[in-house]
Amino acid sequence: MLGWRLLVSAILIPLLFGLFYLDQRAGxxxxxxxxxxxxxxxxxxxxxxxxxxxxxxxxxxxxxxxxxxxxxxxxxxxxxxxxxxxxxxxxxxxxxxxxxxxxxxxxxxxxxxxxxxxxxxxxxxxxxxxxxxxxxxxxxxxxxxxxxxxxPETGYIALGSLIISAKMGDIGGYTFGRLWGKQKLVPRLSPGKTWVGGYGALFGAALGSFLWFQITPALFHSNWSAPAWYWSILFGAVIGLVGLVGDLCESLIKRDVGKKDSAELLPGFGGLLDLLDSPLYAGPVAFLMWKLLPLITVSS
Known part of the structure; x- marks a missing residue:
């Protein structure tokens, strides 16, 4: 199941960014x-x-x-x-x-x-x-x-930073939890979540954010460069934490109505809401951090 989740993520994320590329060119x-x-x-x-x-x-x-x-x-x-x-x-x-x-x-x-x-x-x-x-x-x-x-011309660096951080957090949490997780995080709400998985979510999101900000700014604008490494890691860690809370909040909805998944859309993932839970919840926080933190460096 772990390999399947990684494979599906490896297919869906590039497709999504391909759509972003087309949309960027559309104005x-x-x-x-x-x-x-x-x-x-x-x-x-x-x-x-x-x-x-x-x-x-x-x-x-x-x-x-x-x-x-x-x-x-x-x-x-x-x-x-x-x-x-x-x-x-x-x-x-x-x-x-x-x-x-x-x-x-x-x-x-x-x-x-x-x-x-x-x-x-x-x-x-x-x-x-x-x-x-x-x-x-x-x-x-x-x-x-x-x-x-x-x-308007370079907005996808912000949207991409959220998606990469949130989904890398999901992958890190699932991977760490499956490999080393023992102690349950919130057993009544989400029996599959562990403390180690939570640490993995923070690590995965921080790593994804760091790599995103190191690689992509110059691709979006010739005068842009990566921010200080600690801003990248802080952004990712916060998104990883908020995304984990978003996952638990969606679990609250499902558990309260007695369902395991929101629907049967993709094996191993559940429904669309199960894919969107962490980005949806983290979206306003990411917007606020882009307004407050120096997440890009502009060359003079």
Missing amino acids: VGAPYLLGLCCLLVLRGSWELTHLLKVRKLAPSYPMVCILSLLICIMAWIPFLTSLDGQTPPQTLSLALMAVAFAVSILLIFLKGAIQFQEPGQSMETIGAEILSVSYLGFLLAMLAELRWVIG
Whole structure:
């Protein structure tokens, strides 16, 4: 199983970065990334709503899917409509994304009010739909914002840093846990997680981040070079830790509804949500660190 997970990761990650390469050449509007996000919303909304259909929870797939798409598309509007190559400020995209999220909450409550029949179910369903839109629509749109966090032409160095760090953390955690893990980390929530696996997640993410920042800056911009080694390692270690928490949080959802995986999409990985858990959770933290830390060095 370990070899299979490594093989699938070795195939999926290059394919993803190939898509990023095409999208980089397509301009500031990032149409390929938007298409990918829409596909992820379509599949992820189905997984999450079906996962939560237990007890008195009855989230609507069309509602969650449409509202999650609305949040993503609203975040893209400033970049898709930019004229004469002028890039709008990212604050406009973030503001539209936040407004779309707020409107989504209002629409979910409105739907609940219209469909109300008797006490005992409405709040559970409303809560499940808000959770679904928040987890998939808002966090996915926030993750995509890394595309523009340091400029429209070179944004994929930021998005790539998150993906490499998060997935290397997943690989490191799984590898260390399978080879040497004994003491359970959170046995009631995720029986497969061990303390050694947690250390492996930090090590793998820090290593992936260090290599990414050592190799790629000059590929994105001729005046860029690697940051100080400790910033690279700090970024990766934080992403590894937050990604591990994201994995546990997705496990919380699955365990509470009595499921092992979100779906059966890839053997050894589970569903799409099982692949996205750590990047989704770590996205806002990565965005903040790119704003606060000197993660690239600009040559004069």
